[in-house]
Amino acid sequence: MVQENDSAKPLELIDSHCHLDFPEFDENREALINECTVKGVKKFIVPGVTADTWPRLKKVANDYSSIYPAYGLHPYFLAEHKLEHVEALKVFIQNNPSIAIGEIGLDYYLKNLDRNFQQKLLLAQLALANELNLPVILHVRKAHDDVLSFLKQFSLVGGTVHAFNGSFQQAEQYLKLGFKLGFGGAMTFERARHLRQLVSDLPLEAIVLETDAPDMRPANYSQEINTPLTVLTVFRQICELRSESPQQIANQMTANTCAIFSLPN
Numbered sequence: 173m174v175q176e177n178d179s180a181k182p183l184e185l186i187d188s189h190c191h192l193d194f195p196e197f198d199e200n201r202e203a204l205i206n207e208c209t210v211k212g213v214k215k216f217i218v219p220g221v222t223a224d225t226w227p228r229l230k231k232v233a234n235d236y237s238s239i240y241p242a243y244g245l246h247p248y249f250l251a252e253h254k255l256e257h258v259e260a261l262k263v264f265i266q267n268n269p270s271i272a273i274g275e276i277g278l279d280y281y282l283k284n285l286d287r288n289f290q291q292k293l294l295l296a297q298l299a300l301a302n303e304l305n306l307p308v309i310l311h312v313r314k315a316h317d318d319v320l321s322f323l324k325q326f327s328l329v330g331g332t333v334h335a336f337n338g339s340f341q342q343a344e345q346y347l348k349l350g351f352k353l354g355f356g357g358a359m360t361f362e363r364a365r366h367l368r369q370l371v372s373d374l375p376l377e378a379i380v381l382e383t384d385a386p387d388m389r390p391a392n393y394s395q396e397i398n399t400p401l402t403v404l405t406v407f408r409q410i411c412e413l414r415s416e417s418p419q420q421i422a423n424q425m426t427a428n429t430c431a432i433f434s435l436p437n
């Protein structure tokens with residue numbers, strides 16, 4: 173149960189972006205998920221990263237009803253992708269429940285990733301999301317304008333922009349296209365002035381909580397790997413930046429995530 177709650181109803185939070193299928197969690201996945209459940213983190217959206225590892229994610233999602241999988245080709249792992257994997261993705265999704273297509277996007281921050289191939293994969297996966305009427309989970313670094321122009325070529329149902337760190341104007345464009353913006357551990361650092369400003373200025377309906385565990389450890393965190401438990405740290409930080417009550421914030425974040433991914437709330 174989340175501490176900030178004064179009323180009788182315990183707060184319920186969702187980690188809208190974490191990689192609980194990664195081998196980093198093999199040792200203690202069950203204990204971790206149990207601890208999350210006890211502390212009010214009740215659902216996990218877990219996006220896929222490569223064709224080779226979709227079966228691993230499928231298994232974890234079968235083992236835990238609190239894990240909601242999405243499948244996709246993550247730009248970070250570009251060297252492992254082939255264009256044919258998009259066709260394989262379609263077949264995989266037709267045979268296995270997937271709440272979204274993800275994690276997909278453009279990463280211009282890493283210079284060794286071929287932009288042309290990234291764009292081809294993204295466009296093909298956006299077309300698939302359009303065809304299957306699924307939301308998308310986006311990974312975007314230094315590429316918001318290109319991603320926004322690609323999104324405008326389709327009429328997608330929306331999705332999330334994970335670890336959003338664009339401008340307020342770019343945020344507004346994503347919102348117009350039906351997207352929610354994910355904020356995680358990066359915002360807990362005092363130097364993250366821009367992110368904190370976004371979180372306090374954006375409408376509550378625009379924001380979803382995330383951790384990106386095992387990556388993106390929050391500030392003052394002593395463990396070696398990040399876990400979905402730190403969604404509580406992110407939540408507390410958002411409560412500090414906003415004027416609404418913790419209950420209201422928790423309810424809205426959870427409602428936002430459920431709405432985007434058509435989850436039971």
Ligand SMILES: [Zn+2]
Nearest residue numbers: 189191275384
């Ligand atoms: Zn991720």
